[in-house]
Amino acid sequence: MSTEPPSPTSAPIEQVSSVVIRFAGDSGDGVQLTGNQFTKTSALVGNDISTLPDFPAEIRAPAGTLFGVSGFQLQFGATEIRTPGDTPDVLVAFNPAALKVNIDRLRKGGLVIVNTAAFSTRNLQKAGYESNPLEDDTLSAWQLVKVDITKMTREALKDAPIKTKDKDRAKNLFALGMVYFLYDRPLDHTVNWLEGKFSKKPDIAAANVKALKTGYYYAETAEVFRSTYSVPEAPIKAGTYRNVTGNLATAMGLVAAAQVADINLFLGSYPITPASDLLHALANMRAHGVRTLQAEDEIAAVCSAIGASYAGNLGVCSTSGPGLALKGEAMGLALMVELPMVVVDVQRGGPSTGLPTKTEQSDLLIALYGRNGESPLPVIAARSPADCFDAAYEAVRITIKYRTPVLLLTDGYLANGSEPWRIPDPASLPGIDPNFLTEPEGFQPYARDPETLARPWVKPGTPHMEHRVGGLEKDDLTGNVSYDPVNHHKMCGLRRDKVLRIQNDMPPLEVVGEQSGDLLLIGWGGTHGAITTAVESARAAGKSVSSVHLRHLHPLHPDLGDLIRRFDKVLVPELNFGQLLKVLRAEYLVDAHGLHKMAGQPFTVTELEQAIEATLYGEA
Amino acid sequence: MSTEPPSPTSAPIEQVSSVVIRFAGDSGDGVQLTGNQFTKTSALVGNDISTLPDFPAEIRAPAGTLFGVSGFQLQFGATEIRTPGDTPDVLVAFNPAALKVNIDRLRKGGLVIVNTAAFSTRNLQKAGYESNPLEDDTLSAWQLVKVDITKMTREALKDAPIKTKDKDRAKNLFALGMVYFLYDRPLDHTVNWLEGKFSKKPDIAAANVKALKTGYYYAETAEVFRSTYSVPEAPIKAGTYRNVTGNLATAMGLVAAAQVADINLFLGSYPITPASDLLHALANMRAHGVRTLQAEDEIAAVCSAIGASYAGNLGVCSTSGPGLALKGEAMGLALMVELPMVVVDVQRGGPSTGLPTKTEQSDLLIALYGRNGESPLPVIAARSPADCFDAAYEAVRITIKYRTPVLLLTDGYLANGSEPWRIPDPASLPGIDPNFLTEPEGFQPYARDPETLARPWVKPGTPHMEHRVGGLEKDDLTGNVSYDPVNHHKMCGLRRDKVLRIQNDMPPLEVVGEQSGDLLLIGWGGTHGAITTAVESARAAGKSVSSVHLRHLHPLHPDLGDLIRRFDKVLVPELNFGQLLKVLRAEYLVDAHGLHKMAGQPFTVTELEQAIEATLYGEA
Amino acid sequence: MSEEAVQLTRKDLTSDQEVRWCPGCGDYAILKGVQNALAGLGIPREQMVVVSGIGCAARFPYYMETYGFHSIHGRSPAVATGVKMANPDLHVWLVGGDGDMMSIGGNHLIHILRRNLDVTILLFNNRIYGLTKGQFSPTSGLGVLTKSSPMGSIDPAFDPIGLALGAGGTFVARTVDLWGKHLEATVAAAHAHKGTALIEILQNCIIFNDGTFDPAVGKKARDENSIELVHGEPLVFGTDRNKGIRLNGTRLEVVELGDGVSEDDLMRHDAHDDSAIVPHLMATMQYPDFPVPTGIFRQVDRPTYEQSMEEQVHMAQLRSEGKKPDLGALFNQGDTWVVS
């Protein structure tokens, strides 16, 4: 959140600790590109950052329509940044529809930069404006910066030897140049990037660089802004960084873990928003031994992953809600044959096809219970884009150590959002040992490791250890088909207990704040940034509030019950109608309350601050 | 349970109030037929009855093997009979394997009738007997009745003009005749049945009748039994009865409700044990307007049912665990389009392929939560074979009234088990009104009935009401696609609340025993008979125990919370690891305890009695 | 069905929903053609149901002022089977993309073709996953570079026509998004067919696979590089109609007409071939070795699934005068006994 926002009456260069910017326009306006460039440049100057792209469901909706507006929001700052921000300080709107859709989020007093050329009668109509908001008092609560970006870009490029269409496309760089000036950013990163990207089309590269610089100098020369701002470097841990989306970080975490375990990764996947980029990323990692199958459907995807694990690879599949619903039967099979497999569910708005491009946390219960019979599986969740790396790594550690499929939950917000990731030294990654059994002496397919209750993993091709697995109930030890009643009860118990053993090597719970007090917030997944920010702000205001964010949803952390009992009240904020809440109430008989939001969007920090207030002093 | 069992020292004709018999042999031995005949005859003489067939998973396993043993158990009595009984009083074993598999269940002192001809060295070996149990002291705890049934049957039929194979097949009727004599049953029902069944093969009919009668007279003449027994008529409500399995009762309940609602029933189904008989039964009911599709898989089955409902039929699909796991995504669609549909899940042993022919209650959580996103659906369960009729009828009532898919849970025990069903007068069945909307004036596809929150059901073909439905989030009222955040939260709430409205027309909870006390047992599904019997026996012994059996698993009955609070302790017996238990703990924060059994078999009354003791006086 | 013929216009079949495809997408032309074709069928629009799965193509029902069902990915054949069996009087169309119909939905597609339910399937083949932003599809073919095949796809392509024939399809045809009249005529012929009619519509995805079919069926190429199949007619093509297809043993070959080769030497199309061999032969013609065949590959009469089912219901109700018997009859089947 912006603590010292640009203000209409301030002096020319102001120092602020954090800023939220939102770029918005048509799919064709280059909004995502602009946002990404701003992000990278800001990272390079040492700010902490968090971003969130916001796509429409349509591929390229007709220009100028409200439903076709594409957005990219980022927060950058001199302090630790955990969310893309609640309320933008600056809105760059490339057309009336973008203005209409986004203006209400903008902080009162914030800056609106518009491209006046796009405010034609036709575009105003499409956006549902009866009169031109740039000319009436619609925007009186904000600082309006009107620039005919199109005209100026054309002007700047009038001699460039490229098509008019390409000239017009450069207008986003003009706008980016202006914003770079506003926040005192260097141009060189973007200049280098453009030259690299268009190395085979140097005219285009040159024109784009020109547009960028023209925007920058225009802002400087024409004194477009009443003041400019500087955002100092954030106190960031030393290291090499790069910006990662959650999907990319997940892909790297999986590949890293497989490589550390010295096995190949096999991905069976079927494209689905917002998980497809995981498939794309992994398909690009063949050099690391990654085989990907774009399967005919999600069932084939999960089954191929099971087959790959059976053959000694790390089988992985990636999907989103509707696809997860299709995998239930096969996940039951994986659980019966007790082989490693990671199933990544990038949650999106449900139920059914729901809101495919929006985020939600509503797949927890299906992750926990969406299989016939007693079929417990470990479920873990990532909390931020960069944390997806660690969460994926942990998923692989568990799946290999305990020979059980693992469900890894991320969500659309994490998957598409990005933040700086401190690149780990590969040598520092914890070891993972697949521990294939090759010794035929005394081999029993369902003998168990006394510590983990894991069964042996034997690669086909290993001599003298031929054996059969399958989905029928198995005899303890031999793994033969067994219809014996006593054995069935025992095996169900063993499968349950094996998963519970995961509690034995969980790292300690990390609590924000005191270990006891008036109120404990319990969160999971992508709400981490917002919850932590809100809790810290409440604590700064002297409130006795703590929070804990769960990596493990099943089994739960062994210390969680004790922690809960040390607080008077418990609040569980979730982007659903109370799914973790249900689990916690059943497990600990705690009268916890939920904060629920089902709007396809993350919590704002403000919503959480209000809920903390209400829980502490209100009804709850 | 048998209260006055046959005893070795009693007088020739003893009166007993109930008896448990188990027939067992190879798949080819006619065990199921024998059991069915005994059941029907006993019903006709006025006893109350409950039966349970027990099949192997193999179609026709090699003769004489342990895994090939097929069983049929029934309890009949002069009192209300609620279960097929814990411990048989009589075991009829057609071969050594059948003896081996079943002998330990037999009440000590009970009667074992064996066919000595089957106790060849080879068969003894296959059954794993080292020496002949008929000749050592293996069976000393029981009364052994050795009869060379094969020889005597052959003898009786030596002049019959039929093949030897057919003569040998008649041996089950010889055995049945003996048991008829033992329990003083008339032969005429079975005689009539044989004559009807073999009306085109009168020689076979005559031979079978002869075998039956010979068995009867042999038992009489040879004084095979130390005493015989009579089981008086049970005090049964007046009416016309027939014996029904759970699957047949479910089929009739669905068809009856559809016919009362004056719509056609469409079943989309894919064969799966133990649900296939529902498909078979409904395929036989074309006269009642039933269309059945044997779909290519379970997904096609549920989707076709959705399509049929959309077109104005009552869409139904039937399956078991693995198939249910495949239907999750489509059930989410049904929930979004808010159309009626009944999904019947005949639960079996899981997870995965599990124990396909065995019973279990382990699909409750997937029924409640096995769909992506927030996707609440009503879930109801049947409690006995005959009750499947009422449960199916209730499912149709709810699905039509509330325009929501409904999940109906039965299980393998109910599906294959049977009991007498008092045939209702069709005119007495409660009305169901599909209430199709045909009035275009003011039509909004997602306008809601203020009482039920149900949306209109409009049949394609209705003029001027063309509209579109689908799985994307819909705009309130218009049903158009909507990505609006506020609308999404609202629609999720409406779908949740609509299902909760079902609480408004639930009949009162039926409590066995007092409305408050020391211990309340809460059960659901096929455990009803065993729980009720155990609770009544505990109450007879002066204990302050009550029980309530839930028809509705979601939403729960509105009075359940209050009821629970009036008891000191709560015990939830389930054939799973505590699925309803989880729901109740989360909902009411009650420290209920569970009794869990995962053995592919129902609870015995004794197990429940012991659990009641332990809960009242033990650790709990 | 003895409805009075109704005359509709395209506008009558246009819903009030804003069309959300990318500007320039081939789907617009198909929408227009289908609306035109349906308007000319003489059926009231309330009898029309359009069922789809998920994908760009599958958005189709929203834009049709008919009954419509936008179901889930791949399942439209199953949903449509329920619709048509529940009410055989309805006229049902299915719309889906190559991914929807041939990847996740492949099984339902071949099974509906096998059953011969009386519906029309419009398979929009753009050889790409549009809605999920550009992964290869089962019709993309080897070597294609897409987001999910950054080193080139190693998945050989399905031929929708060949697959449909292999599944026993009774009406199989191909048309092109921009061939307005051809598309309308094909849609009309498919509707006239009693049984499952599958039309592969070559469709341009301007964003992710622009121009993929242009070499064969684009404006300039059409005459030279495609060939129209007409039942009973010789296989002639070319701008100057100077080329033809000849059968040599069991292989087809392209020949120039004239110079001793006349139309009589050419293969004649036989869409009614009971064994489907001629349609299969036609399907083997692949661009660039052959012109791309368009039109109706196969059309044979077989009983429709829903009518066979109606006959069973009818048979079962013979004794009860075509009505449902009283429920008492159902309840009282088998052995009953009276307790008084």
Add this chain to the structure above:
Amino acid sequence: MSEEAVQLTRKDLTSDQEVRWCPGCGDYAILKGVQNALAGLGIPREQMVVVSGIGCAARFPYYMETYGFHSIHGRSPAVATGVKMANPDLHVWLVGGDGDMMSIGGNHLIHILRRNLDVTILLFNNRIYGLTKGQFSPTSGLGVLTKSSPMGSIDPAFDPIGLALGAGGTFVARTVDLWGKHLEATVAAAHAHKGTALIEILQNCIIFNDGTFDPAVGKKARDENSIELVHGEPLVFGTDRNKGIRLNGTRLEVVELGDGVSEDDLMRHDAHDDSAIVPHLMATMQYPDFPVPTGIFRQVDRPTYEQSMEEQVHMAQLRSEGKKPDLGALFNQGDTWVVS
């Protein structure tokens, strides 16, 4: 793979599990034939993996002393795809019934055929659902009375051969449970094929569909009512080898040899026909109008799926000497910056 050839016996491939099929089931003979065939391949048994779905047929892996995976209904092609892609050195067989492979598993079947993964599929066609006790299957055909079709099935049958060809299958064959030598030879030929090999095995279910294939391929009928397809050979059949199949235009016809008709007039089988038309023609022969064709319908060479994938991995690793590059290379891609 450069294994030393191993000589196994049938017993080496027999597991210790009791066989649980019904006495008299055709599956016993298939088990024996497959064990014989596999024993003769010269492959060590630890390199063999048998993957199946669910059904009577699908119990197969339990009885084989190899690696085995009894997966879930219909999904064996998907499981096998993972197995083979993960380790292309393994030899993989799939076993399933007509329901498993063509009903619930139909889509996976056509997609594995399309991809041409190097595995052998043994499709046990008994035209019935055995394990679920006797419902009709997708190969049962019209009119069949079963538990789920008490008034007769209204579902037309799939032809597994035709469907496999339509899906682009590169090796498609048919054999019969009791034809020991023929079965062994076909299984061996399928294994020798590089790519997906599908063998339809006509299998008798003695309990629910006894004798369904006897009229065509039973002991007495075989010579008269079936015809063996041999690549390049004329199509001759009959106990006295006095009948043949002639191509007339695009139709096949049965002719008597002699009386002016010689073998030279007969159609010759062409299993290598690139366009698959000849195999399709063969598939059109249906008993009783024609003898039932057995043997290899089609066999063509195409790249295998898993080898294409291996090539991509190889290409990607060219720069890192055929090994995985250090993870640092992966982590540090794109824009990085240093904070000190």
